[in-house]
Amino acid sequence: MSGPTVILIPACNEAERIGPVLDGIRRHAPGATVVVVDDGSRDGTAWVARERGAVVLSHPFNLGYGAALQTGYHYARRRGASRLVQLDADGQHDPASIPDLLAALDAGADLVLGSRFLRPEDTPRTSVLRRSASRMFAWIVTWWTHVEVTDPTSGFQALGERALELLVLDMFPDDYPDADMLITASRAGLRLDEVPARMHERLGGVSMHRGSRAAYYMFKMLLNLALLPVRRPSPFRGGRAVAAQRATQQEHTVRAG
Amino acid sequence: MMLAALTPIVEGALTDDGLQPRQKVAAIVFSVALLVVVVELVRRRKLREEYSVLWIVTAIGLLLLAWQYRLLTVFQQLFGIVEPQFALFFGALLFLVLIALQFSVRLSKLTYRNKFLTQRVALLHQEIEELRSRVDPDAASDAREEEP
Numbered sequence: 001m002s003g004p005t006v007i008l009i010p011a012c013n014e015a016e017r018i019g020p021v022l023d024g025i026r027r028h029a030p031g032a033t034v035v036v037v038d039d040g041s042r043d044g045t046a047w048v049a050r051e052r053g054a055v056v057l058s059h060p061f062n063l064g065y066g067a068a069l070q071t072g073y074h075y076a077r078r079r080g081a082s083r084l085v086q087l088d089a090d091g092q093h094d095p096a097s098i099p100d101l102l103a104a105l106d107a108g109a110d111l112v113l114g115s116r117f118l119r120p121e122d123t124p125r126t127s128v129l130r131r132s133a134s135r136m137f138a139w140i141v142t143w144w145t146h147v148e149v150t151d152p153t154s155g156f157q158a159l160g161e162r163a164l165e166l167l168v169l170d171m172f173p174d175d176y177p178d179a180d181m182l183i184t185a186s187r188a189g190l191r192l193d194e195v196p197a198r199m200h201e202r203l204g205g206v207s208m209h210r211g212s213r214a215a216y217y218m219f220k221m222l223l224n225l226a227l228l229p230v231r232r233p234s235p236f237r238g239g240r241a242v243a244a245q246r247a248t249q250q251e252h253t254v255r256a257g
Numbered sequence: 258m259m260l261a262a263l264t265p266i267v268e269g270a271l272t273d274d275g276l277q278p279r280q281k282v283a284a285i286v287f288s289v290a291l292l293v294v295v296v297e298l299v300r301r302r303k304l305r306e307e308y309s310v311l312w313i314v315t316a317i318g319l320l321l322l323a324w325q326y327r328l329l330t331v332f333q334q335l336f337g338i339v340e341p342q343f344a345l346f347f348g349a350l351l352f353l354v355l356i357a358l359q360f361s362v363r364l365s366k367l368t369y370r371n372k373f374l375t376q377r378v379a380l381l382h383q384e385i386e387e388l389r390s391r392v393d394p395d396a397a398s399d400a401r402e403e404e405p
């Protein structure tokens with residue numbers, strides 16, 4: 001028994017770029033449910049996505065990249081999805097690689113990373129600083145999880161049911177889930193895998209890792225990594241709400257079956 | 258009569274220590290005013306009881322330190338402070354740090370809850386739209402136009 005496949009695209013003010021991405025997904029993953037999480041856009045992103053037949057989940061205001069992803073995870077779980085692929089709305093991640101990620105998932109992995117560094121032709125130009133930060137985190141993740149990881153900051157990922165179950169917990173960060181989440185997932189017993197994925201330079205707009213944001217991001221990641229072995233679960237777990245959600249989900253499954 | 262009986266106590270309290278009378282009166286007036294304002298805010302339900310606790314403790318603590326010079330001396334010795342004025346100042350600062358920290362913790366909790374609710378609203382809204390379009394496709398597309 002396997003539920004639908006969800007293709008998840010978190011988007012904030014990407015009306016000009018998301019169209020071709022959605023078209024590409026139609027071509028490369030025709031049977032999948034395409035979900036766009038509109039994270040408080042002011043430029044009609046939701047409208048563009050709806051026009052192209054995507055399911056749109058709208059945050060009334062901006063919550064952050066990680067929170068938008070998580071809304072999509074919640075949706076996938078509510079609909080009993082067994083596989084989810086997430087990619088960015090700005091055209092960085094080539095939908096042509098979606099089948100490769102899904103294949104790795106079907107081969108038994110719980111969380112598959114699409115890496116731009118496994119094949120030389122996939123690698124777009126990046127700054128030396130970003131490259132070396134990426135290397136450092138790759139080394140940390142590999143050392144900790146014993147899984148060879150080259151691109152731990154990749155937002156191009158595929159998740160199975162077990163990964164979704166873990167990532168809807170509220171320890172999932174609002175901003176950028178990265179190296180620390182991979183290690184958390186691995187420690188929770190999930191199987192990580194990495195496959196080559198084609199990436200392009202952004203079609204425009206602003207990168208999310210810049211200036212002081214990048215510095216904060218580095219700080220946050222290092223703090224999280226340092227605290228990882230001694231961290232307690234979050235005191236707020238949405239308690240009753242999560243239970244209610246489970247009930248709804250079962251209801252859905254029953255109705256579907 | 259009452260006032261006459263109180264005068265020596267007040268005078269004694271004002272002169273027996275290293276704080277100048279003016280400083281002492283100012284500190285006492287300030288802490289009493291703080292206490293009154295906090296209690297009044299709670300009475301008008303503009304301040305929740307849970308947040309008033311630290312404020313009331315601060316006001317009373319400050320009042321005691323300003324009033325009872327012996328207490329201030331103990332506090333001074335505890336932290337190795339030379340000037341009594343600074344000890345008073347330091348006491349207030351200590352409580353402000355605690356209050357700020359309490360706020361940060363509350364904010365973190367509210368941020369979690371805010372995120373959870375926003376996500377839930379997005380999910381439920383989509384579900385309503387989907388159900389509505391099943392019942393009456395035209396009405397649903399109208400509703401979409403009106404979205405903010």
